Amino acid sequence: xxxxxxxxxxxxxxxxxxxxxxxxxxxxxxxxxxxxxxxxxxxxxxxxxxxxxxxxxxxxxxxxxxxxxxxxxxxxxxxxxxxxxxxxxxxxxxxxxxxxxxxxxxxxxxxxxxxxxxxxxxxxxxxxxxxxxxxxxxxxxxxxxxxxxxxxxxxxxxxxxxxxxxxxxxxxxxxxxxxxxxxxxxxxxxxxxxxxxxxxxxxxxxxxxxxxxxxx
Numbered sequence: 001x002x003x004x005x006x007x008x009x010x011x012x013x014x015x016x017x018x019x020x021x022x023x024x025x026x027x028x029x030x031x032x033x034x035x036x037x038x039x040x041x042x043x044x045x046x047x048x049x050x051x052x053x054x055x056x057x058x059x060x061x062x063x064x065x066x067x068x069x070x071x072x073x074x075x076x077x078x079x080x081x082x083x084x085x086x087x088x089x090x091x092x093x094x095x096x097x098x099x100x101x102x103x104x105x106x107x108x109x110x111x112x113x114x115x116x117x118x119x120x121x122x123x124x125x126x127x128x129x130x131x132x133x134x135x136x137x138x139x140x141x142x143x144x145x146x147x148x149x150x151x152x153x154x155x156x157x158x159x160x161x162x163x164x165x166x167x168x169x170x171x172x173x174x175x176x177x178x179x180x181x182x183x184x185x186x187x188x189x190x191x192x193x194x195x196x197x198x199x200x201x202x203x204x205x206x207x208x209x210x211x212x213x214x215x216x
Contacts, residue, residue: 043105044183046107046111047118047119049120049177049178049183050101050105050182050184050187051102051107051111051119052111052117052118053098053174053177053181053187053191054187055102055109056119056174057094057095057098057174057178057194058098058099058109060136060138060170060171060174061091061092061094062095063140063167064091064167064171065088065091065095066145067084067145067148067160067167068084068085068091068164070145070148070149071084072084072085072088074148074151074160075153075156075157075160077153077157080161083204083205083208084160087201094190097190116136117137119177119181120174120177120181136170136174137169137173138166138168138170138171138173139170140163140167144159147159148160148163157208157212158209158214161205161208161209161214162214164201164205165202165205165206168198168205171194172194172198175191175194176195178191179192
């Protein structure tokens with residue numbers, strides 16, 4: 001029995017229809033993706049809270065890393081050395097993220113003529129601190145850093161824990177400002193993570209100070 005003559009045409013028609021549908025679907029996907037890109041927030045401006053927080057907290061974090069390395073050389077206490085390592089590692093990584101965002105946004109890492117905390121509606125402290133005058137809430141002074149470098153053992157531990165407690169309090173204040181003012185979702189989430197982690201470490205350091213006979 002002779003097979004139907006038009007079956008090959010039907011097969012070709014089904015294949016053409018499938019290709020057309022696939023192209024239509026792909027076109028729709030491209031349209032949706034384009035729409036998503038168009039809805040992405042504009043790059044933050046150099047005077048935005050997003051950029052200001054990234055710059056200021058990068059400087060703030062750098063001092064925490066510095067203090068943590070100092071105390072690791074000044075004590076053999078494993079509890080303090082472990083805390084210092086955790087703080088240095090965490091804040092160095094976060095600092096890298098914030099500087100990376102500034103690069104991604106095409107913005108300068110330092111803004112000449114703009115005092116720290118301006119993005120929060122605050123001016124600088126007016127103190128000529130240890131990091132190019134960029135003193136912000138909780139940051140140690142040059143004299144305090146020198147004293148930490150000269151201390152050792154239990155005295156170095158107490159100085160570090162007290163300095164870092166104040167440093168964290170200042171950092172929490174700044175991070176809360178970003179949670180309220182920043183427009184980039186991932187940056188707000190990072191700032192909230194800083195608040196949660198540093199408040200927890202403040203409680204830990206208070207307990208460590210009590211163990212050493214010193215108040216926070």
